[in-house]
Amino acid sequence: MNSHIVENNIRHVTDIAKEKGISAIILTDGYNIHYLSGYKGHTGCMLFFGDRRCILTDSRYTEQVTIEAPDYECIDIGIEGYSKTIAGLLSEAMPVEGFNASNKLLIGFENKDISYTQFKAFEDQFKKVYGEFFKMVHLDNEISNLRMVKTSEEIEKIAMAESIGDKAFEHILGYIKVGMTEKDIALELEYTMKKLGAEGLSFDTIAASGPNSSLPHAVPSDRQIQEGDFLTMDFGCIYQGYCSDMTRTIYIGYKPSNKQQEIYDIVLRAQQEAMKYIRPGVKGSEVDAVARDIITAAGYGEYFGHGLGHSVGLYIHEEPRCSRKCDTVLEAGMTMTVEPGIYLPGEFGVRIEDLVVVTPEGYKNLTSSDKNLICKI
Template sequence: MITPSLEKLRQKIQAENLDAFLVTQMENRRYLSGFSGSSGALLITADRQIILTDSRYYQQVGQEAPEWELAEAGYDWPGYLAENLAGFGLHQAKIGFEAEAVSVAAFNKWREVLTDVTLRETSGLVMALRVSKTADELTAIRKAVALADRAMAHIYQWIQPGMTEKQVAWELEVFMRAQGASALSFETIVAFGPNTALPHATPTDRACQLGDVALIDMGCVVDGYCSDITRTFSLGEPADSRFMEIWRLVFNANAVAAAAISAGTTSLAADAYARDIIKAAGYGDYFGHGLGHGVGLAVHEAPKVSYTSEDAIPVGAVITIEPGVYLPGDFGARLEDMALVTENGLEILTGVPKIDILFR
């Protein structure tokens, strides 16, 4: 069965006045075909869909994408395509490609060998299809979120003073993989004390002490789909008297935004629901990043939920809500949930509690 998404893409290809389309971005390849290999390209025409890849993946294509043709292209699929243009019915064709996924060096190589076609750059044709999730995609995302919830709940029980950031990050990875994750969504962020003021801190050998702020941002991949969650807490009574003020501010900003966003809300407006609260409290300069982002096959994908975009957030998108305040040299706080966008508001998918003080 050819998926509805592939047929919708064919309509877009036709609307762009293209004869064929190359898909090289990894998540887009998987979304359209089911093929999860790390190398290759999809070649889509009006009546054919072909996977060009190397010998590492010939059997895998048959298993994951049985309704796609396999082109045994070896390690030089552009050269293979150039030699077989006539067989694909693409002599002097107009072929589109994903400009955002192709380096200048790769494009120059394509242009050198594909001299009998016109290469035409496009942007966002497949990503636009991926934004609103199908029922099957939501099932996988819910599994990934549930596993991340269990992992965070485990850390709430397991963490003790004296443990290092690296130890906690490793414990999370072992737990999630043992419970069925195929990978991490991204390199886990575990930060203690002043390191929590770094929004994307890298785990170090710093040990957590009673009174330290701890920030944990993590997620996992289940059935190809990602989760993403952040929790911030003080291990024992906070040493910094400002912690509870900041934590409650971020908690409130998260809750207000989550209650206000629905399908059709612009990214700019969604971001403002949280940002205006933080600004009003005098901490606007300490919330530098956007409110959130889409999550799916990639942990960061469309739609943006940010002051940098005025696009409307569509029904069926899965997004994060993650306001934060970061006081350089002291501490930071971020609280992040994943949510499904519906006509009537957000369905919060993340279930693990937000805890301000974790007593030990």
């Protein structure tokens, strides 16, 4: 992680603290910790107080922290654990004498990525030091939101991850044969992405054939693909920490049925029209509506249950989203998947997904694989 980006991010966190009158911030979301420091270990917790910024972890990760996050102080929690270590650090820097019932110590925490057990442990330890003179203040999405607009460096990594996906798709088209199982296909996609330089998968690969394709998040099974199937493949990889995501549905055989072709065409039109609508200044919910209106007008609205898309970054599903509920206004530098689908239970499903980045002029598609219906036997 570039050191001036880290400095910049740290400033944002300190600004949030100032704005809310918070004297200490505890971060527990591994992706936020990675973003703010460069530390990829996903075990540990971050603490900001006074002019100190620390990453607390156990001995398995201390060396990694010092290498990956040189801008942070690394603290080994030893046998004390996180809550006791943090309570100790805070009580030294900000003793209880400085607080009272009308001037409590405010401690910020990430409410969306903490278990109840962890939260209770913090609260119990702070009570021992501060009695009633402290208050836990939740930060909602405030830290995660710093990640919404990507730098050009981040976009390059996401584009690279997506191009690995494109290459894997090209490979799989030459590999697929009737009689192979969904598991065979998923495994080959995963192997190919790793062979092409991916350091991991951004989520479990989906390869869903025939009637299984009506399950949006089907788990690859031992079902053998056969002539007449739709085959939906949804996959992505991680490249230098950043995720990719794409979906293609292909037809196994020479010619799809009229209904299969009809559904495919509706999904494709919804996908293309929604994507064209993407530009700075539009709300996520408005982009979702473009695709949803097309699918609804065609009579299949009830078979498109999920949102149209999500942002992609260090984590596969980031904010903002293109969904009925998301009123976030799109800005240049945000990434977004565009993935409408129609799922007919017991019959088949179709989903087509590209990953785009919002640009000052509109958008740039990071996915280059063909979207016209591919028939393969």
